[in-house]
Amino acid sequence: MKVPHPPFFLFGMGNRRKLLYKGGALYDVSTGEMLRSWKAVHEQIIPHEFTVKWQTRDGRQYSIREDETGVCLMVEGTRTYLTVNPVHLPDFKGEESGVFGSSQTHLLRVLLHEVLINVVEGKPISNFLARPAPTYRDASIICEALRRTGNLDLARDWIEGLTEPFDLSRDGEREPDNLGQVLFLISLVSDKNHPLVARVLEAAEGFRCTDYICGRTDGAEHPVYQTKWLKFGLKSLGLPDAWHLPPSDDPYASVFWLDYRDIPAGGPPFPERVKEASPQLAWAEAHFHAWDPPMEIPVRGYPLSWEVQSEREPPYGMSRVSPEFVERRVAAPQARHAAEMLLYFLDFAQRGTPHSEVHLQYTH
Numbered sequence: 001m002k003v004p005h006p007p008f009f010l011f012g013m014g015n016r017r018k019l020l021y022k023g024g025a026l027y028d029v030s031t032g033e034m035l036r037s038w039k040a041v042h043e044q045i046i047p048h049e050f051t052v053k054w055q056t057r058d059g060r061q062y063s064i065r066e067d068e069t070g071v072c073l074m075v076e077g078t079r080t081y082l083t084v085n086p087v088h089l090p091d092f093k094g095e096e097s098g099v100f101g102s103s104q105t106h107l108l109r110v111l112l113h114e115v116l117i118n119v120v121e122g123k124p125i126s127n128f129l130a131r132p133a134p135t136y137r138d139a140s141i142i143c144e145a146l147r148r149t150g151n152l153d154l155a156r157d158w159i160e161g162l163t164e165p166f167d168l169s170r171d172g173e174r175e176p177d178n179l180g181q182v183l184f185l186i187s188l189v190s191d192k193n194h195p196l197v198a199r200v201l202e203a204a205e206g207f208r209c210t211d212y213i214c215g216r217t218d219g220a221e222h223p224v225y226q227t228k229w230l231k232f233g234l235k236s237l238g239l240p241d242a243w244h245l246p247p248s249d250d251p252y253a254s255v256f257w258l259d260y261r262d263i264p265a266g267g268p269p270f271p272e273r274v275k276e277a278s279p280q281l282a283w284a285e286a287h288f289h290a291w292d293p294p295m296e297i298p299v300r301g302y303p304l305s306w307e308v309q310s311e312r313e314p315p316y317g318m319s320r321v322s323p324e325f326v327e328r329r330v331a332a333p334q335a336r337h338a339a340e341m342l343l344y345f346l347d348f349a350q351r352g353t354p355h356s357e358v359h360l361q362y363t364h
Contacts, residue, residue: 003306003332004324005298009045009052010333011064011071013116014154017083018128019071020320021045021052021064029129032320038062047302048106050089050113087116088150104345107297107304111342114305114333115145122158127307130315130331134158135169136181138336141280143188144258145339148346152188159189162196165203176207176215177226183233192237201239204230212246224263225252232259255281257288277308283340287347297341303333305341 008022010029018029024040027033040054040062050066063074070084092108120128124142126135143159146152165182166174179200186194207213213230214223223246234241245263251270253263275282275294282294297304309315309329318325318332325332 003298003301003303003330004322004328005301006322006324007043007045008321009047009302010117011050011066012083013050013066013089013113014085014087014119014151015122016070016085016087018117018120019064019082022321024054026064027320029320045302047113048109050109087154090149108342108345110302110304111338111345112145112149114303114338115142115149115335115342116151116154117333118142118335119146119151119154122155124155124158124335126336127315127331127334129317129320130309133169134167136167136178136185137175138280140181140184141284141339141343142335143185145342147188148343156189159185160194162186165196165200170218173216174203175217176204176213177217177222177229179204179207179213180226180229180231180233183239184229184236187233187236192239197237197239200233209246211242211244213243214246217252222250222252223248224250225256228253228256228260228263232256235259254288255284257284261288277310279306280334280337280340283337283344287340287344290348293344305334305337306330306332307334307337 006022008020010018010020012018012029019035020027020029024043025037026035028035038054039057041057043052043054045052051063052065053061053063055061061076064082065072065074068087068089070081073080073082089109089112092105118125118128120132123134124139124146125131125133126138126142139155143152143155146155162182162185166178168174182196183200186197204213207215207226209223212223212227214221214226217226227243227245231241231243231245234243245260251268254269270281270285279295286292286294307330309331314326314329315331316326318330
């Protein structure tokens, strides 16, 4: 998939004001308002440092850099914070992350940025420019990435405030995998006494097929995937579990990698057209099977994550960045895709497997 890579950079990780730098100008992403502009020359975008540097024609040096405090504009050594709100930005060099070289840590920092940039007012969103509401499916993986990087507090209030068993994100359909996902989300910040838990358990009975659940997810039945999520949600909250995984070929079974990896995933691998449009599925599948990375990571690329919105309306909000994204129906960066990649590499590094080194040659 050829993702557009016009020169731009997004600032505002976590619950900060979202800012866009492109073409020597700084914009408020939510309104499109141009906040400042410069006649920039010698522009340099350094994604892993969360930094843009440039010089103006009169020789003055400028930079915008994002750190754990906020987004800082520096003019000839004078610092001004444009937006502040704390986030945690690990360097991925410690034992908790495994052992990575500099190019590997650079990649992981860019992936973390692409997760955090899509947190808006405490909501873990797939792409805040294209789809303003969270989905439980993507939020579960995004919040696991937040937890693993010390950023779960950013979404804590949103999770604690959940009131519905289903997100109804696919044309109002009640998708049964949501049940396990919302239980898992609750387990990250609360316990089995959360008021939504009882409603989820009741709703699960409506999808019962003997001793497993089944229904439509992404327009088709995926009973293994759906029951895996339910069992994992129950386990995460320490609740009794009388459900069993069905003996069924389910191509989505390998999308769930957080547990039950000893259960074979029936069905063929995802075809290339699916991986190109929804690369998060390819990375989840590789994570489950302990395969090599499913695709090359573009050297010097930004953003590194995307999704093609072929079945929905074009991502018109991406026009703030470039009309090319809208024409190709590409939403980028995409937090679920970035989170899947980040967790894949962190997991295999911790296990000491060679996958942690494969295709990790991201450099600037």
